[in-house]
Amino acid sequence: MRTVAFILFLAIISSCKQEKKIAEGPSQMEEVMAIHDEVMPKMGTLSKLVAELKEKVDSTDTGKEYEMAMKDLQEANKSMMDWMMGFGNRFDSDEILEGKELSPEKQVWLNEEEEKVKEVAKKINTSIAKAEVLIKE
Template sequence: MRVSAVVIAFVFSLVLLGCKEEKKEPNNNVQMKEVMAVHDELMPKMGKIGRLVGELNKLEDSTETGQLYKAAKIDLQEANKAMMDWMKELGDRFDYEEIMKGKELTEQKQLWLNEEENKVKVLKEKINGSIERAEKLLENKQ
């Protein structure tokens, strides 16, 4: 009788352990975190873009050099717009739970996330490049 009680307790323990849900992070959650990390890296640069646009705007005129300032300003404004458009599109495609809480994605949304990952990488290059070019132009002003 004593042996069967031990066996029953052992089997019961195995059943409980088997029912215990292992909480794994979905693969898309890792990818979404990487996408959002790039977003978080770029957001503070929006203020820098605004400041640079203001500086370039004051220097813009009809001279050749003034037109270089204008082109740099337009480049920055396009980078800023690209960021705003990307964020809107991300918000249109994914809900808060998917973006911030790691909610599992449908197959279609996983494809979209792959696209968004590529887009945010291009966006990063556009923003960083426009800032770098504007700063270099301003450093060389006479």
């Protein structure tokens, strides 16, 4: 239940857009959220591909390739869910949505979260690309 509430919270966050001053570029928080917003819509694709691959898994070498691709997709999905949970535990809505100034400790955390979300995005994009190639073969 807590995960569902958190996912809804992030969906609301990603749909809310702050008014930006033209002279300023996006903040680091906005950049982190932009990476999240770029890959979050691909979560449905992950689920669809898992379902397609699951039907093709068997004991043959090709079936094992499908299984590995399916596991990569599942791992990418889990990494996104874990990242969102950890991110939500570290930052409050004012920091995420309103640009509230971060403490020095939270700035270090944001640096860490930026690297983590980049890795999550890479996992998602790579696992989708691999699965799509396998399914087309």
